[in-house]
Amino acid sequence: MPIIKHNPAALFPQYRCYSHATEIRGDSRLLIISGLNGYMADGVTMPESFEEQAEIIWGHIRTLLHSAGMDMSHLVSLRTYLADPKYDEANVRMRIKHLGAYEPSSTVVCCQLLDPKWKLEVEAMAAM
Template identity: 65%
Template sequence: MVSVVHNPSSVFPPYRGYVHALEVPAGSRLLFISGLNGFEQDGVTMPDSFESQAEIIWAHIRSILASAGMTVTNLVSLRTYLADPKHDEANAQMRAKQLGTHRVSSTVVCCQLLESKWKLEIEAVAAA
């Protein structure tokens, strides 16, 4: 799939490794990934640290993508919910680690999450 990036010069330059908009061509398969949290495979165990929860979530994203015959290069959009804005830098670094040079549309929202032990939740859209 060849997507089209839209970063018009009339809008401020994108920062922290994202694009303002990404156009998905007609006829593409779309995969919508629900918000994922840092539960381990047992659905009960969750580490305490932001970094550990984020690593688990990204492993879950990769597993779901693989089940659809996709990889992180198929991601077109991410929405990350942070329980605390102090995790913004760690989140940006984790996203860069996971995506490398691949760029997606991205939004980060700081809010109270459903459970107090959750540090973040990520939902995603992929296309192939």
């Protein structure tokens, strides 16, 4: 199943670790991952820092992908909700750390999250 990135020159330059659109062709499986936050396995404990919460979330994403027989290269879309715009640069660093040069479609939204402890929440879609 080909996954094709669309970053036409007629659009503004793509951001780091990002594609404007991702096309999936052929028969495929689609995994839709609900918004994840930085809770540890006990469902109660959450570290204070943005970086620690983000590491936990990326671990959750990996675990869910693995449970579906997928890996990071199957991600086609990410939506990240940041509790504060000040976390943008740290968020980009985390994406680069976990995705390397891979560039799924992506949106980042700054908003008030459900719990004031949460620094970010991430939704994802993967296909194969």
